[in-house]
Amino acid sequence: MRLPYFIVVSLIFLVSAGLSLLAASYAVTKIEETSEFAVRRALDLKGHDWAEVESDGLRVVLTGIAPDEATRFNALTAAGTEVDASRVIDEMEVEATSALAPPRFSAEILRNDRGISIIGLIPASEDRDDLIRRLSNLDPNIAVSDLMETADYPKPDGWDAAISYAIEALASLPRAKISANADLVKITAIADSQQEKQRLERDLTRAAPPSLRIGLAISAPRPVITPFTLRFLINEDGGQFDACSAQDAKARDRIVTAARDAGLSGTYSCTIGLGEPSPRWPEAAEKSIQALARIGKGSVTMSDADITLVAAQGTDPALFDRVVGELETALPQVFALHAVLPEPETSEQTGPVEFSATRSPEGLVQLRGRLGDETLRDMVDSYARAAFGSDQVYTATRIAPGLPADWPVRVLAGLEALAQLHNGALTVTPGSVELTGLSHEEDAKARIAGQLSDKLGEGQEFTLTITYQPPPEPEDALPDPEVCEAQIAEIQTVSKIAFEPGSATIASDSRDTVNQIADILRDCGPIRLEIQGHTDSQGREEMNQQLSQARAQSILNELRGRRIPTSSYTAVGYGETQPIADNDTEEGREANRRIEFRLIRPEPVEASETGLEALEAEAEVGAEVGAEAEADAPETDQTESTAPDTDAEDQ
Incomplete structure (x- = not known):
């Protein structure tokens, strides 16, 4: 039986549609698998293993949590290289960032x-x-x-x-x-x-x-030492440094080692500085100290390239000659040695030949002993008065001819050294210069040793016994009121206190001047001070009086606002009554518009008054000060402290 035509057509259509649907489904699945695989491979190659890929038809959906925005964008870019970017659906999230760490302040x-x-x-x-x-x-x-x-x-x-x-x-x-x-x-x-x-x-x-x-x-930079000085002594108490200089720590250690081998004990000070006369300074110092140790007692002084070795009295001459000869041979060429062996004392010596000077803790100086002639005595007296003060020196020296030729140098060099001590004693003899005393400077002993070595020259012996004592704490003392007044005047000569035109308001550019004056008054403590206001002659006299009073009071208020104790201050307006320049010129009027700070002084005491009457008169003046200020008191004996004003009254 033949089927009708329309049924056959319908069946063919249905079969074709089913086959097409199967083919399309297969194609879509294949495309999804291919796209997903390609995108996954691209992401893996870029290290984005955190991303998930899912195909939905032609779309490629990316999910996952990216560590940061830049990584998310990089993943999108990688996916877009394998499939069309329009097909890529971004459903990725970015990991929440933690709070940024604060910077290092x-x-x-x-x-x-x-x-x-x-x-x-x-x-x-x-x-x-x-x-x-x-x-x-x-x-x-x-x-x-x-x-x-x-x-x-x-x-x-x-x-x-x-x-x-x-x-x-x-x-x-x-x-x-x-x-x-x-x-x-x-x-x-x-x-x-x-x-x-x-x-x-x-x-x-x-x-x-x-x-x-x-x-x-x-x-701490190394100081410049001039002259470069070293002085080492050996006596009954052992070895000690009066002065020690070295160019570096290595040189210092070498010198100190030689001194310890020679009997140095206790504390010492050796300054490291610039100015050594030769790089072989430590070698010369070491050999000189070793030579002194072989002699036994005495001193060795090095001043730049000059070396003076002085043996103790009674040293064996043969030993002295042998040691000095060996030292001269061993010293570097730049150094010059001068050796001294003191002559033994004889019974023919009569009385001490010496000059002495003492300085008390209060600063009083007494000069005694022998000087060669009247000229030297006048020279020594003048030098002492210049160094210690004219009222502090008492001279009781005598003329004694026959003194050594270098006596004036030794005396003056000793006085110069004594002037650097707080108190002490100087003794000058033909054989030595001895200085003992107290200083408030730690380096005084080394400095004086260098000066004496430089001024006395080769072969001259000197002994220093200087004790260091920290300076006393300075006592708090208020400056003299006249000094305060002068300082305020100096400030006003440079910068004036000006006001707004026609008012008692201080100009803004004068605030710094008031601050400087306040700083001075704060240090001065309580002083009797009158703050005076002055104007020029323009306008009515009564208005000028009121304006000057207001301006003086304004300054007083400004000082109070800066926490200055003002209980001993008063503000007085003098108006136009005390001009200091011609009011007919602008320059003169500018000078007359001013603020003055004057000390309130007691009236001068008459010569005929007794001490008690003078005190009573001064007390009466003090009691009347307040009343005088209120009544516009007449001018007293006061020192003026003025400056020109930069603003004029607008009256």
């Missing part, structure tokens, strides 16, 4: 004679203006350069303590670099001397907070 402060600069990264919460102000207060005469950047993060623990310590340290370091962060402050500085270096290191270490780490790199 630090500040580097540099200070020298030209200014202070601060550079670095500081927290935004730091009071920048206050930091600059604190640095400016270290020295108002130098500028502070602000080169800092800020970041908006909390201050790390210890930041405030580190910055405060850095500023405190910088106050005592005029040439320094300080690097500060929250847990470490590094200080690099230059000290003037080794003693200053040790003091700074001690003080800075003590001042550091316990929780703060510090690093110190303080250097």
